[in-house]
Amino acid sequence: xxGVSQSPSNKVTEKGKDVELRCDPISGxxxxxxxxxSLGQGLEFLIYxxxxxxxxxxxxxxxxxxxxxxxxxxxxxxIQRTQQEDSAVYLCASSDGSGANVLTFGAGxxxxxx
Amino acid sequence: xxxxxxxPEALRLQExxxxxxxxxxxxxxxxxLFWYRQDPGKGPEFLFTLYSAGEEKEKERLKATLTKKESxxxxxxxxxxxxATYLCAAITGGGNKLTFGTGTQLKVEL
Numbered sequence: 654x655x656g657v658s659q660s661p662s663n664k665v666t667e668k669g670k671d672v673e674l675r676c677d678p679i680s681g682x683x684x685x686x687x688x689x690x691s692l693g694q695g696l697e698f699l700i701y702x703x704x705x706x707x708x709x710x711x712x713x714x715x716x717x718x719x720x721x722x723x724x725x726x727x728x729x730x731x732i733q734r735t736q737q738e739d740s741a742v743y744l745c746a747s748s749d750g751s752g753a754n755v756l757t758f759g760a761g762x763x764x765x766x767x
Numbered sequence: 768x769x770x771x772x773x774x775p776e777a778l779r780l781q782e783x784x785x786x787x788x789x790x791x792x793x794x795x796x797x798x799x800l801f802w803y804r805q806d807p808g809k810g811p812e813f814l815f816t817l818y819s820a821g822e823e824k825e826k827e828r829l830k831a832t833l834t835k836k837e838s839x840x841x842x843x844x845x846x847x848x849x850x851a852t853y854l855c856a857a858i859t860g861g862g863n864k865l866t867f868g869t870g871t872q873l874k875v876e877l
Contacts, residue, residue: 657810684863695771695869696811696854709864744810754799754858756865758810 655679657759659745665765666735674730674762678747685728686748686756687720691741699743702728703750735766769794771857773868780875783844788871790855791837800838801865802831803854811854845875 658677666672678685687699698712702722713719717735722728732739742763746756770793780786792800799818803811815824817833824831828849830841840853852872856865 686864688867693869696856696865696867698864698866701863703863709862712864746810753816754863754865755801755813755816756811757813760808760810 657745657747657757659743659759659762661762662760663763663765665767667767668737669734671731671733672735672764674732674743674745674764676728676730676745676747676759678726678728678745679749679757680726681749682747682757683725683750684748685722686746687728687730688744688746689741690744690761696744699730732764735764737766740764740766769857769859769866771855771866771868773853773855773871775871776869777872778874780842780845780873782846782875782877785841785843785845787842788840788853788873789837790840790868792855792857794857794859794866796860797857798860799858800833801856801858802829802838802840803856805852805854805870814853842873845873847875847877849873850875 660675685702688696700720701709704725705722717733720730742761744761746758772791774789802814805811815831820835828843832839852870854870856867
């Protein structure tokens with residue numbers, strides 16, 4: 654597609670529920686990133702994919718967080734047993750893997766845990 | 768641990784009043800220093816990459832510069848449409864992740 658698409662744009666859930674956030678990267682982009690942005694905080698790295706593999710998942714905050722990428726394209730970030738501190742905007746970005754590391758971001762999924 | 772610090776946190780300018788935003792970094796093996804612009808409700812939008820000390824890049828009213836310890840984003844004669852949060856980020860060593868600062872929220876008033 655023309656840009657990085659994320660869904661849902663907004664998600665309100667109750668504490669303890671599981672949520673899935675989806676990212677459609679730019680067609681042909683081999684690298685995909687997930688970041689988290691909390692109010693007043695910078696972007697916090699979560700995980701990086703090259704193709705379907707995740708060579709760097711060092712930013713996932715706990716084992717409640719997982720992500721996968723299939724077909725070298727769509728990625729899903731899953732948060733199990735959500736907590737209030739998980740409330741944030743989750744941003745996905747992709748790049749062409751050329752080494753220039755220029756990330757194109759989606760508009761984000763805003764998660765609110767009540 | 769890699770650290771990127773931006774200042775000021777917020778900046779209010781009058782239209783036409785030039786200023787600079789600062790990004791200082793403490794990283795091992797800088798491979799690139801990035802500037803992004805973020806508008807409310809949107810994802811960050813790429814502006815510049817700088818690779819080595821002394822490098823400068825320009826785009827319209829924006830000029831980014833890089834030294835061995837910090838980067839500056841100079842805004843010349845800003846307009847209200849330049850209002851946004853400006854983020855800098857560093858990529859280091861053999862890794863592929865960008866480490867972001869917390870941003871400078873710029874507001875340009877008429």
